[in-house]
Amino acid sequence: xxxxxxxxxxxxxxxxxxxxxxxxxxxxxxxxxxxxxxxxxxxxxxxxxxxxxxxxxxxxxxxxxxxxxxxxxxxxxxxxxxxxxxxxxxxxxxxxxxxxxxxxxxxxxxxxxxxxxxxxxxxxxxxxxxxxxxxxxxxxxxxxxxxxxxxxxxxxxxxxxxxxxxxxxxxxxxxxxxxxxxxxxxxxxxxxxxxxxxxxxxxxxxxxxxxxxxxxxxxxxxxxxxxxxxxxxxxxxxxxxxxxxxxxxxxxxxxxxxxxxxxxxxxxxxxxxxxxxxxxxxxxxxxxxxxxxxxxxxxxxxxxxxxxxxxxxxxxxxxxxxxxxxxxxxxxxxxxxxxxxxxxxxxxxxxxxxxxxxxxxxxxxxxxxxxxxxxxxxxxxxxxxxxxxxxxxxxx
Numbered sequence: 001x002x003x004x005x006x007x008x009x010x011x012x013x014x015x016x017x018x019x020x021x022x023x024x025x026x027x028x029x030x031x032x033x034x035x036x037x038x039x040x041x042x043x044x045x046x047x048x049x050x051x052x053x054x055x056x057x058x059x060x061x062x063x064x065x066x067x068x069x070x071x072x073x074x075x076x077x078x079x080x081x082x083x084x085x086x087x088x089x090x091x092x093x094x095x096x097x098x099x100x101x102x103x104x105x106x107x108x109x110x111x112x113x114x115x116x117x118x119x120x121x122x123x124x125x126x127x128x129x130x131x132x133x134x135x136x137x138x139x140x141x142x143x144x145x146x147x148x149x150x151x152x153x154x155x156x157x158x159x160x161x162x163x164x165x166x167x168x169x170x171x172x173x174x175x176x177x178x179x180x181x182x183x184x185x186x187x188x189x190x191x192x193x194x195x196x197x198x199x200x201x202x203x204x205x206x207x208x209x210x211x212x213x214x215x216x217x218x219x220x221x222x223x224x225x226x227x228x229x230x231x232x233x234x235x236x237x238x239x240x241x242x243x244x245x246x247x248x249x250x251x252x253x254x255x256x257x258x259x260x261x262x263x264x265x266x267x268x269x270x271x272x273x274x275x276x277x278x279x280x281x282x283x284x285x286x287x288x289x290x291x292x293x294x295x296x297x298x299x300x301x302x303x304x305x306x307x308x309x310x311x312x313x314x315x316x317x318x319x320x321x322x323x324x325x326x327x328x329x330x331x332x333x334x335x336x337x338x339x340x341x342x343x344x345x346x347x348x349x350x351x352x353x354x355x356x357x358x359x360x361x362x363x364x365x366x367x368x369x370x371x372x373x374x375x376x377x378x379x380x381x382x383x384x385x386x387x388x389x390x391x392x393x394x395x396x
Contacts, residue, residue, distance in 0.1 A: 018041055043110050054279040058099035059289040061092050062268045069342075070252045070362050072293075073102050074230045076300045077341040080253030081334065082209070082231035084194070084242065084366070093234040097147060097190050103293045104145045105301070107186060111139040115225045116146075116179045116185040126225045146187035148180060148229075152196055159328045161206055163218040181214045181227040194233030197241040205231065209249065251334045252362040300344035307340040310350045317355075319390055320360055324368035331367045335359035357383060 033390045070083040085093045115126040119140045126134060130395065150159075180189075181204075189205075191197065197205075208214050208227050215224040233250060235242060242250075252363035255360045259265055275282045312335065321331045336351075338359035343351045361383055367376065374382075 030175055035310055037243055049295055055099050055102060056095050056275055057283055057286040058103050060271055060286045061096055062264055064092050064256055064261040067254045067256050068094055070254045073341040074340055075104050076232050076297060076344055077304055077337060078102050080337045083252040085234040085254055087256035088236055094192060097232050101145050101147050103290055105298050106142045106144050108142055111141045115182045125228050135202045136340055147190050148184040148187055149187055150191045152193060154201055160214055161216050163216060163221055176223045179209050182225055184288040185227045189227055189229045190229045191233045193235055197255050202243055206249055246365055253366040304344045306349045307343050309336055313351055313356055317356060323386060324364055325370055326367040334363040338363055
């Protein structure tokens with residue numbers, strides 16, 4: 001009997017050990033499954049929110065100084081009116097646009113607002129924020145500026161937003177689903193291959209950019225909300241030209257191409273490989289330059305309202321536009337605005353001839369009406385030559 005009891009105890013011990021091992025295995029599998037699900041969920045979030053991806057630093061882009069300057073000037077003074085970046089594929093157009101937001105100061109927005117309302121602009125709030133204000137529920141948060149992509153196959157409802165008529169009739173409420181133009185308010189609208197956009201989308205963009213408001217009307221119901229944004233378009237000229245109406249409305253234009261210097265091309269490859277291997281370490285290396293530019297932009301924004309253009313330079317801008325035979329007066333306005341922003345970027349409160357040169361370099365290329373041979377000569381050297389001629393009293 002004692003022998004049997006001992007045998008049973010031994011079996012019980014074996015069963016207990018086996019049970020313990022099975023529990024450990026089950027727990028391990030459960031932990032692995034939980035971790036796998038967490039990774040999958042994280043992946044889905046990252047795919048859903050592209051802002052979570054690691055961006056190539058704006059200041060790490062080799063050369064392309066004119067393109068980067070055009071973007072920074074618009075960020076300092078959005079009233080300039082956007083920029084068109086023309087160039088072949090693989091020249092850093094989209095990388096520059098997406099990287100720009102990381103060197104821009106964060107903005108104040110109304111917490112929970114679908115239209116990114118500025119809590120300081122009380123008279124320009126969306127209908128929902130006006131209700132919040134009246135109830136004393138207007139709370140402020142800070143967040144980075146958005147870059148919103150505009151797909152080429154965008155529908156009018158997706159762009160402007162849509163009204164649910166059935167819900168309006170059934171519940172008596174204004175059921176409005178905001179579109180891209182609501183999401184991009186106070187941000188940057190990036191349109192890759194802008195020359196391939198449908199005409200009706202171009203018309204809507206022009207109306208919104210000009211008025212700073214979007215109005216959606218369906219079956220006698222009308223809803224309006226603010227939509228002020230910086231429009232940045234990029235295109236490959238080989239795929240067709242841009243519609244003239246939109247071309248003129250994009251304030252600045254810059255042409256980018258492949259770099260011909262061998263050492264600089266090698267540096268581009270080296271930086272890209274370093275970023276691919278360890279993006280976070282690479283970004284940390286450029287953070288001092290990123291922060292320096294961030295502070296420079298912040299300072300430029302603060303002094304921008306005080307920047308003045310001497311009367312003599314205003315007259316010179318007009319003569320320069322006439323010398324390049326531009327149509328209308330838009331070029332004069334844009335050159336002056338870009339010159340003021342460039343002065344602010346360099347910490348000055350008075351525009352100089354160098355600032356005018358930068359404004360003209362970016363504001364004239366798509367507006368000049370001169371012979372093809374003179375267009376080919378246009379650039380930093382050709383423009384400076386023309387400006388010196390005007391200073392000597394030649395030209396117009």
